[in-house]
Amino acid sequence: MGNKHSNHSSHKHTADNKMKHSKMDHSTMDHSKMDHSEMDHSEMDHGAMGGHAHHHHGSFKEIFLKSLPLGIIIMLLSPMFGVQLPFQFTFQYSDILVALLSTILYIYGGKPFYMGAVDEFKEKNPGMMALVTLGISVSYFYSVYAVIAGYVTGEHVMDFFFEFSSLVLIMLLGHWIEMKAVGEAGDAQKALAELVPKDAHVVLEDDSIETRPVADLQVGDLIRVQAGENVPADGTIQRGESRVNEALVTGESKPIEKNPGDEVIGGSTNGAGVLYVEIKQTGDKSFISQVQALISQAQSQPSRAENLAHKVAAWLFYIAVIVALIALVLWMVIADVPTAVIFTVTTLVIACPHALGLAIPLVTARSTSLGASRGLLVKDRDALELTTKADVMVLDKTGTLTTGEFKVSDVELFNDKYTKDEIVALLAGIEGGSSHPIAQSIISYAEQQGIRPVSFDSIDVISGAGVEGQANGHRYQLISQKAYGRNLDMDIPKGATLSVLVENDEAIGAVALGDELKPTSKDLIQALKKNKIQPIMATGDNEKAAQGAAEILGIDYLASQSPQDKYELVEKLKAEGKKVIMVGDGVNDAPSLALADVGIAVGAGTQVALDSADVILTQSDPGDIESFIELAQKTTRKMKENLVWGAGYNFFAIPIAAGILAPIGITLSPAIGAVLMSVSTVVVAINAMFLRLDPKSSVD
Ligand SMILES: Nc1ncnc2c1ncn2[C@@H]1O[C@H](COP(=O)(O)OP(=O)(O)OP(=O)(O)O)[C@@H](O)[C@H]1O
Ligand SMILES: [Cu+]
Ligand SMILES: [Mg+2]
Structure with a gap:
């Protein structure tokens, strides 16, 4: 227990x-x-996505449902492309009624978009909302102009109220569906x-x-x-x-x-x-x-991938505006103003870089919740991408590769001043001030023997070496043999961890402890090698104990490493141009966890280790390190796929929307453009949802 x-x-x-x-x-x-x-769904999602300026203004669902009847009436009353459909009806001055209704739709249904655009411009980061706003505004204002011009000149000027209202409706619907898909891709918070x-x-x-x-x-x-x-x-x-x-x-x-x-x-x-x-x-x-x-802390700081996506989205905005202007001018020359307006609006709408804006956050949200459900907590999201590039993994031994549940195998006395029980009482007493895995093991050992620990007046931890403290007017230290620095007159059991009890600079006793490898450690080492990540064990423990473990695992090792040594090892590896993952749990690992490209703290670890790490594995199962690498690889792949799709889609969509294929008869209406832009986002969301981890191989 x-x-x-x-x-x-x-x-x-x-x-x-x-x-x-x-x-x-x-x-x-x-x-x-x-x-x-x-809370409204879209608001929840928004919270999880963080950082985006849009979608603040009301729920797309509500606005869509209220705009729907209005939009349908407008569509029934206005001819599409000037063509009368069988179910359409117009009457005298019906165009004025349509203009009025469209004005209401523009103000009410367009609100989330133009308010979003205002936010974007305030942040000097025009993007998708600005594009949608431009699209619906151009079609609305041009149509109003067309109606007025029609009455002034007495000649029919074609308007686009049909296109305008279908565009608004599809945009609202599309963003509502997107938000749902976004929500389902994984909201760890929820x-x-x-x-x-x-x-x-x-x-x-x-x-x-x-x-x-x-x-x-x-x-x-x-x-x-x-x-x-x-x-x-x-x-x-x-x-x-x-x-x-x-x-x-x-x-x-x-x-x-x-x-x-x-x-x-x-x-x-x-x-x-x-x-x-x-x-x-x-x-x-x-x-x-x-x-x-x-999780929300991790999600609130944009990762490098996300920054990249934002940059591409901003570029897309300018490209879309420029292409739309070129299309406007060219089509005015080639054809007429109404045709030019249609191509311009479609271009603006189709380029709405929504898919791009969501490409990374969707994967992150999914990956975070997937990770959290397995006890893999990612503090710094760049850790995922960096992990896929790692060359070396430096692993701590005690508590990471071994269980940290030491068994006391031997208690040695060096003089007859104290009995064995008194030595054990001193050992258990001084360990009261330590969080090292050895400490708990010695305390339990004393408990089992029915020995009451000596009470210490003060205890200090010497990181990487042991503990020291004052009791009964004496100064005691329990430290590694290396820290003690002198030879001991004893046979050290093979592979044991040894700590020396020192009173006033003189060894009075020693305790030998044995610790076992965790069952999944060996699998981890094999998995690392398969992934071309070189494992190195760096331990504060003595040479013999380190060698024993390293031989079983088949791994390079460094023994008697002080916290400073571990730090310098990571520093050296980084200087060689290698990407370094450090895994550890102890105080002695904290500096190197912080320095490494990716610091992974394992479950039973100490406070400092957890503070310094980028990733926390709540259990201390080496199998989880494997799972984390898998999560990192899959997440990074999904991000790349989504970025390529989100950006690549526009590569084809924008020119087609601008009418480049018109000569061979392929053109898109604004409404179709809006559908495509929504579909492209849903594709990205679905791709993110398919991020799965293999079932964990459990060793009992
Ligand atoms: N609380 C303690 N009680 C007894 N000995 C200790 C204690 N803390 C450290 N030591 C001694 O110092 C040595 C080095 O400790 P350190 O914490 O640097 O490494 P470790 O935890 O044993 O190994 P690893 O670095 O693989 O986790 C230990 O092997 C042990 O001999
Ligand atoms: Cu969009
Ligand atoms: Mg340790």
């Missing part, structure tokens, strides 16, 4: 760390809002929010049960979680036993047995037992909120 417990506190660590990083974005952190997600139930059963003083909204839960409340229910908030089990599935929260796939004293995480699913849980964290401080904050 002790072990499971420590796993849990590590989840908490992960969470606390995120807390510091996130700017506590109110829109994503407000729990009550998320629980009762009545998926996580849905894990938390809306209500909790609070056990009152008199043992009666009151059902309260989760938002009203207080720290210290005792709640009852029924069998099969999701846990509403983080807490500690007071009574009851069950198996709890935390898969969706932490990525741990198997249900975990829980007993009184164990912690449960809000959003996990209770198995067959009833649990009584004392609430420890609610709202923003809960684990799940912290994960959400982390």
Whole structure:
């Protein structure tokens, strides 16, 4: 149980760390809002996409549905291309009625577009909304002019109210569908929010049960979680036993047995037992909120791929405007003004670089939620792309490739001042101040022997070497043999990790510990080699222990590495022009995690390690490193595909819209242009949705 417990506190660590990083974005952190997600879909999506100026102004769905009858009336009353269709009817002055109705449609239905365009111009970043606005404005104003000119000159001038209204309707519909597709491609925030139930059963003083909204839960409340229910908030089990599935929260796939004293995480699913849980964290401080904050932090900073997409979209705007102007002038010369207006409008509309704008965010959203559901949390999105270019992976040994669950194999005495039990009491006492995996193992060892730890007055961690502290007026150190610096009079068990207990600069005892490789470590090394990533193990542990592990794994290694050494190793590899991934969990890994191109902190890791990393794997399973590489490769491929499609589509669409194929009889109407632009976006969304990970190969 002790072990499971420590796993849990590590989840908490992960969470606390995120807390510091996130700017506590109110829109994503407000729990009550998320629980009762009545928010309009497009707004939700918008939040997840971040950074875009458009779609702020009302919901496309609502505006579309209200504009639909108006648009249909206009279309029925106005001839398309001047051709009378059988179901159309016109009467005297019907064109004035059409102009009036179109004005209403322009003001109401066009609003999301021109307001979006205003935002874009304010940000000096004209894009899709500006193009759509130009398109509908040109067709609207020209048509108004046509009607007036018709009455002034007494000659019929062709108007485009039919094209105008169908364009507005299709644009609204298209953007509504797009937003839905965007939402379905994966909104990690929402998926996580849905894990938390809306209500909790609070056990009152008199043992009666009151059902309260989760938002009203207080720290210290005792709640009852029924069998099969999701846990509403983080807490500690007071009574009851069950198996709890935390898969969706932490990525741990198997249900975990829980007993009184164990912690449960809000959003996990209770198995067959009833649990009584004392609430420890609610709202923003809960684990799940912290994960959400982390995700929104990652999504709020544009990745390099996204910046590229934005640049291309901006270019597209200028290209579309220029091509539209050229088409306008040329077609006025070749044909007439109405023909020229049609080609211009179609060009503006078809170029709406919506697909391009969404190409990357859609994949990111999908990839983030996919990753989160497997316990792969990406803090810095560029880490995904960089991972696909990696040449070397530097791995820490203890806690990363090995379990970190040490067994004390030997306790050695160097003088008779202390008994063995007294040495163990000192060891356990000084480890009270350390978060190193060795510490927990020694403390448990003392516990099993029924030995009470010596209480220390002060304890300090010496990173990469051990711990030191004061007790009973003496100064003690528990450090590696390398840090001790002198030879010891003892037989060191083969492959063991050895730490020396020093009193006033003299070795008084030593403890030898053994640790085992994790079952998936070997697979990871093989997978790395297959992916042409050279694995190097860099460990703070001694030569013998390192060699033992390295031989089994078939991996290059460096032993007795101080935090500085690890840092310099990464520095050296980078100087050789290599892209370096660093994987670690300890304090001694933190500097190199920060320096590496991609820093991956594994689950049971310490606070500092988690803070310095770009990627956090909530479990410390080497198999997850493999999954992360797979996620990185697939995500990057999808992004490239979407960029090529989003940009490439325009390469053909713009010239055709401008009428380049008119000589062979192929022309597009503005409405068809609008349909194509929506379809191109839906293609991008569907492609993103097909981002999947292989099922995890689990080793038991
Ligand atoms: N809390 C501790 N208790 C006992 N010995 C320690 C402690 N911390 C460090 N040491 C000693 O210092 C050595 C180096 O520690 P360090 O944290 O740099 O590496 P490590 O965690 O053992 O290995 P790795 O770098 O692969 O994780 C350990 O092998 C151990 O001998
Ligand atoms: Cu668009
Ligand atoms: Mg370590």
